[in-house]
Amino acid sequence: MNSLFVAAVINSTFRYSTPILFAALGSLYCTQCNVFNVALEGQMLAASFAAIVANYYTHSVLIASLAAVAAGMLVALLVAVFQITLGVRDMVVGTSVNLLVQSATSFLMQVIFGTRGTIQGNGMKALPKFSLKIGGLDFLNRMFESLSILDYLGYITAILIFIYLFKTVRGFHLRSVGISFEAAKSLGIKSEKVQFNSIIVSGVLCALGGLAQCMGIVTVFVENMTAGRGFIAMGAASMAGAHPIAAIFSSLFFGATISLSKTLQTYINSYFTESFPYFCTVIAMTIFGIIMMIRKKRALLSKAI
């Protein structure tokens, strides 16, 4: 195994982790104000679909991106109205909306394009890509070769969200709603409004994730293409303890599992490699749980001493 091969795997890790990172940021943004958003998957899928439809007709990356964000926000609005305004249980809203988007996209796909399965087009534009040139090192050049704007934007967004949540007054307000809904309300923070808006923000973030999914690596829409990424992102966010910077690393881990599963396809039967990221999520969540338990025990022990 040569070093360039490793660099290529790292390169695809970056690409696969981007959708997960955006969705994880959306998830943790909601978690910070005590909203459990299960519809990440639906928000991503709707955005992917809207982006590809817009791309198909206009061949414009900008319009496709706007369409994606609009679709993500629309689904988020639906979730927010049901979950916050009407107070429906989060699991009920989440599962119904996920299924609704899944069936609505395949319905629209057949109505608009008359096909099932995939939407492809010759004229469709991918996201603009950059290659970072770092000196004469082949390894680093290969690592950062032709990553899309969103791959970089993901990390910047994570840092911005960190600053917003932990360093600004509005961020403190948002987190205070998460700590105590009623107490925040009694201090004049419009708790419901904060929660409502957080879902809309998660819609935008998931839309960017969906955009990275359908126009980042290859420009195509496949029926139900998110395939559980929204839930993997939820796992990434909970492993990160709802901290944006930590979410970068947990997303990179899940990106690595997907990247590895694609790489291993040449050596191992694809049925096994395809299931690899999902098993990894279960195992990672378990290991994370064990680590947290050990930490808790240690903290208790140190207190006792």
Next chain:
Amino acid sequence: MADTIQEIRKKKAIQNVLSPVIAILGGLILGAIIMLAVGTNPIYAYAQMFGKSFFTPYYLAQTLVRSAPIMLAGVAAAVAWRAGYINLGMQGQMCVGGLCATLVALYFPVKTPLTTVLCFIVGMAAGAIWALIPTFFDYKFNASLIITTLMLNYATNYITDYFVAYPIKDTAGDGMALQSPQIAEAMRFFRFSKKNAMNVSVFLAIAMVILVYFILKKTRFGYESKITGLNRNFASYGGIKSSKMMFMTMAFSGALCGFAACIEIFGARYRYVNAMFSSTSYAWTGLMAMLIAKYNPILTLVYSIFLAGLSIGGQALQRTVGLPMQISDIIQCCITLFVSVKIIIDFKHKQAPETLAAKGGKA
């Protein structure tokens, strides 16, 4: 203004019946709007849909056969959800249960109707074990049950599909079809006629649902699981062992999924087919039926038949009118959303007398 308990109960009972009816009407109206938008006559479409799925013998048989695994998956979900354990892995548990039962059916040397019983036991045990794995991770290591059960759906799908693609692939028939060989004729369920798919599976499923209803309503386990769902701390304060409750509930749920998979294989398909539980979305439809029924097993049964009819009608509609069959899934999801909203309106109604009384006190 204060209602007597009887009046409140009466109102609640009326609302419990009314709210799904209103939600279903709402869903159908929304579906009609979508149909109008894509240029289909909704009245004609609905007449075709329900006329076929409930009033044409061939399609009615299909509706009932389809409803059997749906109602079982729905009841399986209800068992877990009402105890507060969110099981989203019904599909994976069905896959594993179905595959294990098929393996026994194919390789057990004696092929008699009694072997079918063995297959069912194996299938249910496999489903239960598959549900217990994430439960163990959650109980022991706090790994979110929601995420792990859902992740295992995707993972098991690939693993079970691998079996029908390679080790137990049917080499006799169509070489392109990814499926296992057929199970022996002696082990299949009784079919009433050769013209349609109607078989005893739906009656078995209904019997099972009624059994679950009694277990939930009349046994200690049912009561304890309900209390655990209402308030976990109160339940453990009252002496209910939460760990035992969690494992028992999830195992029960998984076993029901295994049972659902078995009746589908022994009643309708006679073999394990590639993606037979993921592409048919039995588990998700069951989940929706259970949510509309608000965890009630008997109502889950009723709505399962309705939703099965909706999707069979949708499939028929795609063939005749060309309207994509996903329309029935869209309607189904909307119904679920509307039903859950109704709960909240009920809640506000209940609060109304209180505020009135407070005002009266001031004056």
